[in-house]
Amino acid sequence: xxxxxxxxxxxxxxxxxxxxxxxxxxxxSGASAVGAVVFNGCLIPEEELQMESPVDLPEDLVKGIDNxxxxxxxxDPEGCGIIVRVVEGRAKxxxxxxxxxxxxxxxxxxxxxxxxxxxxxDRITAPLFRDxxxxxxxxxxxxxxxxxxxxxxxxxxxxxxxxxxTQPLRGHMALLASEFTSALGGxxxxxxxxxxxxxxxxxxxxxxxxxxxxxxIENSRYLMSFGADFLSTWVSPVRYARGYxxxxxxxxxxxxxxxVDSRFSMTAANADEWVPVRPGGEGILxxxxxxxxxxxxxxxxxxxxxxxxxxxxxxxxxxxxxxxxVFEATGISAERITDLARAFADPDNQPSLAIGxxxxxxxxxxLFNMSAIYSLNLLVGNVGKDGGVIFTPLSxxxxxxxxxxxxxxSSASFRDWRDLEQPDxxxxxxxxxxxxxxxxxxxxxxxxxxxxxxxxxxxMDETATMANLILPEHVYLEDWGDDAPEPGPRYQTMGxxxxxxRPFHAGTGSFGDELLxxxxxxxxxxxxxxxxxxxxxxxxxxxxxxGAEKLWREDRGSVxxxxxxxxxxxxxxxxxxxxxEATSKAVIGEGTALDVDWPNITVEGPTxxxxxxxxxxxxxxxxxxxxxxxxxxQAAPDPVTSVxxxxxxxxxxxxxxxKGIEVGDIMKITSPSGTVEVPxxxxxxxxPWTVSMPLGQGHTSFGRYAEGVGVxxxxxxxxxxxxxxxxxxxxATRVSVTKTGRHIDVPRFEGNVPAIExxxxxxxxxxxxxxx
Amino acid sequence: xxIKRIAVLMFVAGGIGLGGVLTLLLVLFVARAWWTIPxxxxxxxxxPEQPIAFPHxxxxxxxxxxxxxxxxxxxxxxxxxxxLGLDCTFCHRNVDKGATASIPPVEQCMFCHKIVGTxxxxxxxxxxxxxxxxxxxxxRVHRLPDTVxxxxxxxxxxxxxxxxxxxxxxxxxxxxxxxxxxxxxxxQMVEVNQVRSLKxxxxxxxxxxxxxxxxxxxxxx
Numbered sequence: 001x002x003x004x005x006x007x008x009x010x011x012x013x014x015x016x017x018x019x020x021x022x023x024x025x026x027x028x029s030g031a032s033a034v035g036a037v038v039f040n041g042c043l044i045p046e047e048e049l050q051m052e053s054p055v056d057l058p059e060d061l062v063k064g065i066d067n068x069x070x071x072x073x074x075x076d077p078e079g080c081g082i083i084v085r086v087v088e089g090r091a092k093x094x095x096x097x098x099x100x101x102x103x104x105x106x107x108x109x110x111x112x113x114x115x116x117x118x119x120x121x122d123r124i125t126a127p128l129f130r131d132x133x134x135x136x137x138x139x140x141x142x143x144x145x146x147x148x149x150x151x152x153x154x155x156x157x158x159x160x161x162x163x164x165x166t167q168p169l170r171g172h173m174a175l176l177a178s179e180f181t182s183a184l185g186g187x188x189x190x191x192x193x194x195x196x197x198x199x200x201x202x203x204x205x206x207x208x209x210x211x212x213x214x215x216x217i218e219n220s221r222y223l224m225s226f227g228a229d230f231l232s233t234w235v236s237p238v239r240y241a242r243g244y245x246x247x248x249x250x251x252x253x254x255x256x257x258x259x260v261d262s263r264f265s266m267t268a269a270n271a272d273e274w275v276p277v278r279p280g281g282e283g284i285l286x287x288x289x290x291x292x293x294x295x296x297x298x299x300x301x302x303x304x305x306x307x308x309x310x311x312x313x314x315x316x317x318x319x320x321x322x323x324x325x326v327f328e329a330t331g332i333s334a335e336r337i338t339d340l341a342r343a344f345a346d347p348d349n350q351p352s353l354a355i356g357x358x359x360x361x362x363x364x365x366x367l368f369n370m371s372a373i374y375s376l377n378l379l380v381g382n383v384g385k386d387g388g389v390i391f392t393p394l395s396x397x398x399x400x401x402x403x404x405x406x407x408x409x410s411s412a413s414f415r416d417w418r419d420l421e422q423p424d425x426x427x428x429x430x431x432x433x434x435x436x437x438x439x440x441x442x443x444x445x446x447x448x449x450x451x452x453x454x455x456x457x458x459x460m461d462e463t464a465t466m467a468n469l470i471l472p473e474h475v476y477l478e479d480w481g482d483d484a485p486e487p488g489p490r491y492q493t494m495g496x497x498x499x500x501x502r503p504f505h506a507g508t509g510s511f512g513d514e515l516l517x518x519x520x521x522x523x524x525x526x527x528x529x530x531x532x533x534x535x536x537x538x539x540x541x542x543x544x545x546x547g548a549e550k551l552w553r554e555d556r557g558s559v560x561x562x563x564x565x566x567x568x569x570x571x572x573x574x575x576x577x578x579x580x581e582a583t584s585k586a587v588i589g590e591g592t593a594l595d596v597d598w599p600n601i602t603v604e605g606p607t608x609x610x611x612x613x614x615x616x617x618x619x620x621x622x623x624x625x626x627x628x629x630x631x632x633x634q635a636a637p638d639p640v641t642s643v644x645x646x647x648x649x650x651x652x653x654x655x656x657x658x659k660g661i662e663v664g665d666i667m668k669i670t671s672p673s674g675t676v677e678v679p680x681x682x683x684x685x686x687x688p689w690t691v692s693m694p695l696g697q698g699h700t701s702f703g704r705y706a707e708g709v710g711v712x713x714x715x716x717x718x719x720x721x722x723x724x725x726x727x728x729x730x731x732a733t734r735v736s737v738t739k740t741g742r743h744i745d746v747p748r749f750e751g752n753v754p755a756i757e758x759x760x761x762x763x764x765x766x767x768x769x770x771x772x
Numbered sequence: 773x774x775i776k777r778i779a780v781l782m783f784v785a786g787g788i789g790l791g792g793v794l795t796l797l798l799v800l801f802v803a804r805a806w807w808t809i810p811x812x813x814x815x816x817x818x819x820p821e822q823p824i825a826f827p828h829x830x831x832x833x834x835x836x837x838x839x840x841x842x843x844x845x846x847x848x849x850x851x852x853x854x855x856l857g858l859d860c861t862f863c864h865r866n867v868d869k870g871a872t873a874s875i876p877p878v879e880q881c882m883f884c885h886k887i888v889g890t891x892x893x894x895x896x897x898x899x900x901x902x903x904x905x906x907x908x909x910x911x912r913v914h915r916l917p918d919t920v921x922x923x924x925x926x927x928x929x930x931x932x933x934x935x936x937x938x939x940x941x942x943x944x945x946x947x948x949x950x951x952x953x954x955x956x957x958x959x960q961m962v963e964v965n966q967v968r969s970l971k972x973x974x975x976x977x978x979x980x981x982x983x984x985x986x987x988x989x990x991x992x993x
Binding site: 048049050051052053054055056057065067088 | 869870871875876877878879880881901902905906907908909910911912915921923925993
């Protein structure tokens with residue numbers, strides 16, 4: 001047995017004798033740790049020095065590196081900032097730009113589908129000219145096309161013989177279009193499916209501001225929306241939907257949302273309370289609420305004085321909630337109206353916010369409705385405050401600010417289109433008024449009578465087919481642009497749109513570049529007016545850079561740089577420039593006295609049995625029809641009915657039961673203006689006095705995915721207009737609805753999947769196609 | 773001066789001299805490695821040993837094939853064997869499509885080597901990898917820093933566009949010649965080695981010669 005040894009324990013003194021003090025110990029161990037890190041960093045990880053031959057052949061796997069480019073979505077007028085994933089020069093995916101103040105990283109199905117416009121098989125890829133004698137389009141060169149266009153523009157004589165029709169424009173494109181048309185002595189008109197003329201006029205009347213303000217849904221605690229389908233299609237839906245998420249679950253007390261709407265929209269479906277008002281009665285409901293608020297002294301007394309011109313609630317006596325006429329017009333009981341008014345003005349519910357739009361403004365008394373609705377905001381004093389109505393400052397660029405004041409961003413009213421002065425040369429860019437205006441406007445007739453019609457279009461739509469010359473435009477993912485969003489995010493914002501890919505087709509061109517080059521050839525002096533002197537053959541990008549240079553000189557906001565090149569790159573990378581400090585200094589009007597005369601709500605169409613008030617609505621995916629050519633959007637189910645690839649008529653289920661109408665029965669919808677036949681969609685949340693149909697389908701020409709899908713319901717709308725603004729009163733048509741005896745299977749998501757036994761004892765129940 | 777002292781001085785001077793020479797050599801070595809490719813000493817600059825001794829000469833070369841002893845190789849009929857002369861893109865399929873040239877997968881080698889050369893020891897290694905479903909890990913020869921994004925496709929496209937007279941006055945090349953511009957005559961290398969420095973100066977010189985963009989963001993993005 002070995003002798004046991006006692007283990008030697010080193011004492012403190014022994015350590016000290018070796019020079020190991022606490023300080024030295026820490027010093028050495030620190031040094032060796034640093035050394036380990038530093039010298040390890042010098043080596044390349046082993047796996048990077050090897051390359052793998054994978055075992056299997058990945059036939060379709062092309063290795064690539066992705067880049068994300070920021071730009072602006074032009075699919076709808078909201079103008080969201082997007083980032084696009086580009087792999088090897090091909091755009092692959094659209095996402096929201098997390099930096100962009102309007103949408104802050106969110107986006108919608110419409111912006112997602114922009115890729116399909118880029119790769120669409122039916123894009124026009126060369127200039128087309130139609131010789132009047134043959135009537136057939138022939139592909140011609142850009143040089144020939146330009147020559148023909150310049151010749152026709154050069155022959156213009158007299159004022160207002162040239163008409164430029166575009167979508168509502170903002171930023172430098174608005175400036176360029178306006179300079180171009182005024183140099184030719186012509187007119188510029190903006191087309192939008194359901195125009196916003198009445199909304200703008202109401203905002204002007206109530207707040208004394210020409211531009212649509214930011215409605216701060218996010219910070220509001222009590223939101224009343226009159227007909228505005230703000231989660232789906234109204235004004236700035238992505239911004240509102242993001243704000244709505246905060247409104248509901250943003251960490252403060254959950255906001256209450258009341259939707260006053262004559263249709264059960266997607267927004268109504270999300271509300272805490274849906275008030276199915278009688279069509280056109282929205283204004284009377286709002287007036288009645290104003291009466292209660294003033295009478296009970298709930299709101300700001302000064303605002304009440306102003307609204308009633310000092311006469312007090314007595315001047316609003318005819319809108320008393322318990323008045324029989326009020327019930328007749330709104331269909332809402334006196335108690336309900338009083339409760340709504342009290343809740344809206346309740347100090348615990350502040351800030352509260354009232355917005356109105358959609359069908360609420362689309363009546364002959366639309367302006368009365370909208371003015372009454374927006375005046376509610378004055379009574380609770382939310383203007384210019386968080387959770388209320390906040391105005392956006394004008395652009396930091398002087399020429400753009402002037403343009404914004406001149407209001408070219410707003411669309412023309414139906415009356416403007418109907419009473420259009422016949423132009424000699426008509427230039428149409430990116431819009432389709434032949435499909436999007438009711439036949440009473442007779443826009444097709446205007447095109448036929450015009451001497452020369454040129455369409456800047458990427459697709460052969462109904463308007464382009466009637467043109468003499470078609471110039472194929474880049475889609476927005478291939479082109480330059482900028483945008484001062486309206487409504488803005490309450491501070492100065494300049495979004496920039498850059499081409500994220502090279503043009504997919506060789507034969508397409510840029511609208512902005514063409515205008516500048518035509519202006520140059522015709523000697524319109526655009527370059528000096530736009531500050532582009534000294535640049536040979538300036539492009540639209542040069543114009544944008546000129547503007548950006550002025551922003552750079554301001555030396556403030558989200559992008560700052562020593563050199564302009566650095567600023568420009570920074571702007572392109574972030575998707576734009578904004579200055580959160582630059583808020584509006586505008587003096588908000590305190591409102592004018594309300595129109596206290598009982599409004600004349602006119603509806604036209606058949607009365608009696610089987611007649612209903614028709615409430616059309618913008619499709620959640622294909623909008624007013626401008627996106628009907630994109631199959632992803634055609635296939636995106638409607639949020640309320642889940643119908644795809646079709647037009648349908650929504651009918652109350654009680655009525656349908658009485659009349660023996662089932663889902664898919666083809667109904668004949670007749671008004672004094674026309675007839676359409678569409679399948680029925682039956683659901684319980686359709687007010688029994690209305691039927692509803694979505695806009696946007698029934699294209700006769702707009703590429704393979706739009707043609708022959710659904711019907712164009714504009715053909716049944718009677719051409720009534722709003723009394724003051726001339727906007728189309730598109731919710732003022734009565735229609736008769738009768739069965740044709742035919743039936744189809746409506747293409748829809750719900751109820752088409754049979755119940756399948758997943759595992760024993762557990763059945764997933766899904767309604768069969770015949771039950772709802 | 774005593775002899776001893778002189779000897780010490782000479783020793784010290786010699787030491788300093790030797791140190792100087794060594795330092796100079798080290799500086800030279802580092803400088804050359806820094807700007808071009810290192811001297812072929814101490815394992816630097818020599819082709820790495822690959823898991824399978826893949827001969828590019830056989831596949832993409834056209835010269836007469838020789839064995840390790842330098843004798844001409846003959847086939848079963850006694851005829852002299854030549855390289856196959858395959859185009860580079862036959863195996864490096866992604867080179868004209870994407871950023872990376874791509875290393876062919878084992879399956880692609882097996883298209884031929886199911887039949888061809890199954891008795892050769894190096895091919896047996898390949899077959900074994902295929903049978904065991906194992907990837908082959910090659911030693912990397914060309915490597916650019918992570919700060920650079922090199923896209924093969926753009927370069928191949930530029931040099932091969934048909935009928936394109938390059939700014940240098942040359943006619944467009946076939947793909948194999950394009951590869952050789954940077955990689956050297958791989959088809960004649962039994963073992964692949966790097967022949968150009970592929971440092972930033974090298975890239976920029978060439979970009980200037982061909983009027984290619986020289987903005988920073990062309991490569992660093």
